[in-house]
Amino acid sequence: MSVERPLRVVVIGAGIAGAAFSLRLAQRAGDRVDIVLLERSTWPRAKVCGCCLNHAAVECLDELGVGEACRDLGARVDAVRLLAPRRSAAIQKRPGLALLRADMDAMLVERARALGVRFEPQSPGVVTHAPADPRAPIEVRVRTPGGDRTIEADLVVASDGLGAASVASMPEFAETIQRGARFGVGGVLPAGTLSDTARPAPGTIHMHVGRHGYVGLVRLRDGSVNLAAALDPAWTRRHAGPVNAIAEILRSTSGGDIDLNAFTIRGTPLLTRSRPLVASRRVLLVGDSAGYVEPFTGEGMAWGLAGALRSAELVSAAALMSHRDESWADATCTAWNHWHREHITSRQRACGRLKPLLRSPAITRVCIDAMNTLPPVRSIASGIAQRLERPYFPGSALMAPAVSTGESSPRDSVAGASAKRTRNSLPVNRQVTT
Numbered sequence: 299m300s301v302e303r304p305l306r307v308v309v310i311g312a313g314i315a316g317a318a319f320s321l322r323l324a325q326r327a328g329d330r331v332d333i334v335l336l337e338r339s340t341w342p343r344a345k346v347c348g349c350c351l352n353h354a355a356v357e358c359l360d361e362l363g364v365g366e367a368c369r370d371l372g373a374r375v376d377a378v379r380l381l382a383p384r385r386s387a388a389i390q391k392r393p394g395l396a397l398l399r400a401d402m403d404a405m406l407v408e409r410a411r412a413l414g415v416r417f418e419p420q421s422p423g424v425v426t427h428a429p430a431d432p433r434a435p436i437e438v439r440v441r442t443p444g445g446d447r448t449i450e451a452d453l454v455v456a457s458d459g460l461g462a463a464s465v466a467s468m469p470e471f472a473e474t475i476q477r478g479a480r481f482g483v484g485g486v487l488p489a490g491t492l493s494d495t496a497r498p499a500p501g502t503i504h505m506h507v508g509r510h511g512y513v514g515l516v517r518l519r520d521g522s523v524n525l526a527a528a529l530d531p532a533w534t535r536r537h538a539g540p541v542n543a544i545a546e547i548l549r550s551t552s553g554g555d556i557d558l559n560a561f562t563i564r565g566t567p568l569l570t571r572s573r574p575l576v577a578s579r580r581v582l583l584v585g586d587s588a589g590y591v592e593p594f595t596g597e598g599m600a601w602g603l604a605g606a607l608r609s610a611e612l613v614s615a616a617a618l619m620s621h622r623d624e625s626w627a628d629a630t631c632t633a634w635n636h637w638h639r640e641h642i643t644s645r646q647r648a649c650g651r652l653k654p655l656l657r658s659p660a661i662t663r664v665c666i667d668a669m670n671t672l673p674p675v676r677s678i679a680s681g682i683a684q685r686l687e688r689p690y691f692p693g694s695a696l697m698a699p700a701v702s703t704g705e706s707s708p709r710d711s712v713a714g715a716s717a718k719r720t721r722n723s724l725p726v727n728r729q730v731t732t
């Protein structure tokens with residue numbers, strides 16, 4: 299019986315979503331896919347991020363077979379402390395990890411490369427032609443230090459982060475940026491930069507909440523402190539830039555003077571944005587490129603990882619078909635639009651609903667006081683935190699890598715549990731027919 303040639307997949311952006319997608323697809327489809335992973339930056343690259351993987355994100359890393367490697371690189375985190383002027387309260391979380399993004403993304407890319415993914419740093423890609431007919435190739439223009447070239451693909455994953463500039467030529471992906479959206483900034487403070495009072499306790503994320511923004515601090519494994527903030531742009535301008543704005547929020551919530559003079563920061567575009575569709579014409583948006591809300595609850599990486607796992611599963615089903623008729627393209631896009639709406643957009647809306655609470659210092663103060671004096675309120679807050687990090691694929695035990703990554707998944711031992719799969723779980727891969 300004849301077999302289709304390998305599915306040609308181009309992934310644009312090697313952040314957590316693009317790298318995890320590439321790794322997962324290589325694990326599931328082996329030599330039935332030909333994956334090129336393009337990255338704009340020199341590699342490894344720094345990334346503005348709170349660097350806190352919640353419990354659901356760590357479960358996804360376990361599913362990918364890289365959980366142990368991440369635990370080795372990261373520090374355990376199991377509490378978050380909310381700080382407002384003159385008061386604070388801690389909420390218990392399910393265990394997660396704090397892990398520098400440059401390290402984690404580089405590790406994921408290395409694992410994907412080991413399975414045959416072709417990784418090209420310093421190579422920004424743009425979709426220039428996405429025909430509706432699935433028999434015609436999608437064209438991706440790549441700019442490299444050696445000159446421009448065009449790659450042909452059967453399917454493209456745009457995982458190039460906020461704004462998804464790589465699909466700007468596709469009007470169906472036009473996005474809406476929310477009015478009043480904040481922007482992100484962040485960087486790493488070397489151990490010893492912060493005074494003892496300002497330094498977050500080990501294992502606890504410190505969220506300093508001000509009227510015009512918030513600042514998250516967490517200790518990394520080497521004792522340095524990762525700082526990430528979401529700030530109101532107009533207020534930041536009035537404070538002569540983000541470093542002063544961050545110092546002002548930290549001063550108001552922890553009392554002491556904080557010297558951030560030696561602090562090098564990076565910024566992001568405006569954060570809260572949404573799109574009507576996340577898949578069309580064999581182009582799938584995965585991770586922040588598909589839409590994002592402010593990072594207060596620290597879920598962006600879980601959204602990116604869960605989306606990468608699910609979309610890779612859909613694409614691998616197409617790659618493993620012995621005969622791909624034209625319906626695979628529409629079926630894949632429809633399934634991805636549907637799953638993303640059900641499982642990611644719905645959680646993003648839930649996060650969005652918490653936002654007004656955190657933009658009003660008066661309400662934040664009332665919440666903190668209530669948590670400190672009324673144990674049931676503290677339980678409710680913990681319950682909300684735990685609900686936000688509930689698993690994406692409950693009952694799924696099918697995640698043992700189809701192609702070895704050199705590390706066995708903790709779930710490898712759960713043999714034959716696919717019968718327990720629920721509506722949310724990933725589909726069984728079809729077998730390659732030769």
Ligand SMILES: Cc1cc2nc3c(=O)[nH]c(=O)nc-3n(C[C@H](O)[C@H](O)[C@H](O)COP(=O)(O)OP(=O)(O)OC[C@H]3O[C@@H](n4cnc5c(N)ncnc54)[C@H](O)[C@@H]3O)c2cc1C
Nearest residue numbers: 311313314315338348350422423458459482585586598599
């Ligand atoms: C201030 C702040 C704090 C946060 N804190 C947390 C937190 O604590 N926990 C959490 O889970 N999430 C957090 N997030 C969210 C998290 O950082 C994102 O959700 C996550 O990084 C999304 O991953 P991604 O792979 O979609 O995008 P990115 O990580 O942004 O990766 C996109 C990649 O694409 C590359 N790229 C861009 N354009 C192109 C192109 N044309 N061609 C090739 N490559 C390209 C970029 O260089 C980048 O490497 C935070 C975000 C911010 C802004």
